[in-house]
Amino acid sequence: MKIIVAIKQVPERDAQVRIDAAAKWIEESDVQYAMNESDAYALEEALQLKEKHGGEVVVLSAGPGRVGTTIREALAKGADRAIHVDCNDLATRDALSVARLLAEAIKPESPDLVLSGLQSDDLGYGQTGVILAELLGVPHASLILTVEKTDGGLKVKRELEAGWFQEIELPLPAVLAMQSGGNKLRYATLMGIKKAKTREMRVVGCDDLGAASPALATLDNVTLPQKQKSTQMIEGDAKQAAATLVEKLKFEARVL
Amino acid sequence: MSGIWVVLEERDGRVSRASWEALAAGQMLGKLTSKAVNAAVIGGATEALATEAAAKGAAEVARIEHALLTPYTPDGYTVALHQFLEQEKPEYVVFPHTYQVRDFAPALAARMNEVLISDVVGMGEGPTFTRQLLQGRLAGAYSHPGSGPCFVSVQAGAFRADEGSAGTAEVTTFAPTIEAVQLRTKPGQPFRGSAQTVDLGSAQRIVSVGRGIKEADNLPLVQELAAALDAEVAASRPICDNGWLPMERQVGSSGQTVSPKLYLAVGISGAIQHLVGMKGSQCIVAINKDAEAPIFEVADYGIVGDLFEVVPALTEAVKASK
Numbered sequence: 380m381k382i383i384v385a386i387k388q389v390p391e392r393d394a395q396v397r398i399d400a401a402a403k404w405i406e407e408s409d410v411q412y413a414m415n416e417s418d419a420y421a422l423e424e425a426l427q428l429k430e431k432h433g434g435e436v437v438v439l440s441a442g443p444g445r446v447g448t449t450i451r452e453a454l455a456k457g458a459d460r461a462i463h464v465d466c467n468d469l470a471t472r473d474a475l476s477v478a479r480l481l482a483e484a485i486k487p488e489s490p491d492l493v494l495s496g497l498q499s500d501d502l503g504y505g506q507t508g509v510i511l512a513e514l515l516g517v518p519h520a521s522l523i524l525t526v527e528k529t530d531g532g533l534k535v536k537r538e539l540e541a542g543w544f545q546e547i548e549l550p551l552p553a554v555l556a557m558q559s560g561g562n563k564l565r566y567a568t569l570m571g572i573k574k575a576k577t578r579e580m581r582v583v584g585c586d587d588l589g590a591a592s593p594a595l596a597t598l599d600n601v602t603l604p605q606k607q608k609s610t611q612m613i614e615g616d617a618k619q620a621a622a623t624l625v626e627k628l629k630f631e632a633r634v635l
Numbered sequence: 636m637s638g639i640w641v642v643l644e645e646r647d648g649r650v651s652r653a654s655w656e657a658l659a660a661g662q663m664l665g666k667l668t669s670k671a672v673n674a675a676v677i678g679g680a681t682e683a684l685a686t687e688a689a690a691k692g693a694a695e696v697a698r699i700e701h702a703l704l705t706p707y708t709p710d711g712y713t714v715a716l717h718q719f720l721e722q723e724k725p726e727y728v729v730f731p732h733t734y735q736v737r738d739f740a741p742a743l744a745a746r747m748n749e750v751l752i753s754d755v756v757g758m759g760e761g762p763t764f765t766r767q768l769l770q771g772r773l774a775g776a777y778s779h780p781g782s783g784p785c786f787v788s789v790q791a792g793a794f795r796a797d798e799g800s801a802g803t804a805e806v807t808t809f810a811p812t813i814e815a816v817q818l819r820t821k822p823g824q825p826f827r828g829s830a831q832t833v834d835l836g837s838a839q840r841i842v843s844v845g846r847g848i849k850e851a852d853n854l855p856l857v858q859e860l861a862a863a864l865d866a867e868v869a870a871s872r873p874i875c876d877n878g879w880l881p882m883e884r885q886v887g888s889s890g891q892t893v894s895p896k897l898y899l900a901v902g903i904s905g906a907i908q909h910l911v912g913m914k915g916s917q918c919i920v921a922i923n924k925d926a927e928a929p930i931f932e933v934a935d936y937g938i939v940g941d942l943f944e945v946v947p948a949l950t951e952a953v954k955a956s957k
Contacts, residue, residue: 390769395927402730437816474751474753475744486792488819503769505737509709509737510742513741513746517819519742521736522734538889540734542890544828545822545826547820548823559873559876560876563878594752594781595749595781595783597777599776600775601774601775601776605862608933608934610921611935617940618952621948623922624952632935633842634896
């Protein structure tokens with residue numbers, strides 16, 4: 380099975396972010412980057428499918444030069460090769476525009492299966508996988524935890540709301556948008572890191588893909604969120620703060 | 636162009652609560668744009684849903700009905716809604732941001748060369764649509780410059796479902812053309828993940844733990860605090876994903892929704908998927924080392940500090956106060 384995994388590099392979870400001067404996005408130079416969490420689970424599922432059924436795992440990532448580090452990480456974990464769609468304007472592109480880039484990069488590869496994470500931790504549109512299926516003309520399922528290969532295609536476990544699940548059968552080729560938590564993530568081994576350096580990473584310019592897309596939804600400005608409640612911040616060292624909090628919960632909020 | 640269509644979703648044979656919130660969002664959008672607000676119900680049997688919807692203040696209610704629309708498949712819904720929207724040519728299409736909508740609405744919008752503005756939490760003049768960025772650390776204002784329909788999905792709890800509005804909308808029926816071969820995925824019956832042995836929904840007090848706890852070995856720290864408070868222990872998704880606590884203790888969109896008297900969040904940053912499951916709690920306390928963490932947006936009391944110092948101190952203080 381030939382599997383393409385679309386991964387995104389996003390600001391690290393605990394990164395302290397600052398809004399940029401134009402109030403359009405964040406100061407990118409401030410932050411460290413990491414692989415998007417649900418994409419890491421998509422990669423893990425792809426690697427496990429390859430281990431069981433053979434084939435090839437190709438990672439695909441769009442973004443500026445810095446995404447090379449995240450691609451290397453995926454190669455070190457066991458992906459066979461990579462395609463880097465080089466573009467500097469990812470934050471200003473809407474979900475359809477990014478999916479068009481990825482779809483153009485995927486088409487010549489004719490994969491059996493495309494996996495994406497469910498949602499990015501930065502922009503959080505949560506649409507890439509579903510739109511990719513539409514653009515590639517193949518079926519999809521989203522919020523997938525586990526994947527099993529069957530004679531006719533795939534049987535997948537889909538998460539529903541409030542603790543419910545559902546099995547879905549679908550033929551290949553297909554696209555799955557993977558939820559996090561379905562597998563245990565692996566770490567890259569020293570050997571893997573060594574091997575990654577020799578693996579192919581093809582860079583494709585985003586203008587070369589011929590996927591021009593008019594802006595359909597524009598991010599006009601970025602602000603700090605409005606507070607929903609007035610929060611009383613409790614100061615002091617741990618012991619003082621704890622004592623003050625207990626007082627307040629007892630006599631002010633009356634919940635103890 | 637025919638104004639705004641709100642697509643309602645069914646749950647247990649009735650229009651879901653999230654759908655009424657989407658209708659409220661549609662009505663707010665109607666005021667901002669001076670356009671008529673209509674509601675669509677979709678499925679294999681929609682009469683009861685349409686009757687419910689017709690009494691809720693929509694100008695018109697459409698029943699998009701076809702036997703192949705039950706059970707839900709993304710292909711069936713995309714085909715049917717595409718045909719309906721091609722006929723109606725609305726300016727706005729509003730959905731509740733549910734798991735089901737996330738599964739088909741992006742494809743539906745793409746089929747019409749449009750894009751969904753997903754998980755919207757607010758609206759303003761223009762109109763502009765506000766969404767959360769970076770898991771709630773920032774907010775972004777979006778607009779739709781194109782001339783085609785603007786697709787929007789709204790976050791659960793962000794718009795208040797209007798109890799008061801009433802009416803008797805005209806109900807029409809739309810029969811889409813769907814062939815069985817167009818439905819490429821075969822859905823199975825929904826099932827529950829595991830036997831529910833904990834009912835977090837009825838707990839008076841909950842101590843909930845997130846990534847900040849770092850390791851499973853540190854969990855006794857919060858378990859001791861919970862014991863002192865006579866509270867249930869709950870967790871955010873990553874803790875359950877790691878297998879440190881069972882899935883049934885997960886609070887959030889994929890777990891349980893709770894509204895206890897006291898919700899004490901320890902080392903939880905407050906991603907929206909978690910907040911939707913607990914922001915209705917009467918009193919929320921957040922303990923987190925990061926003063927910018929979104930959990931403080933919804934907290935009544937906050938302590939910025941090292942949970943490994945604050946939590947044991949709090950356990951002692953609770954015991955001492957008894």
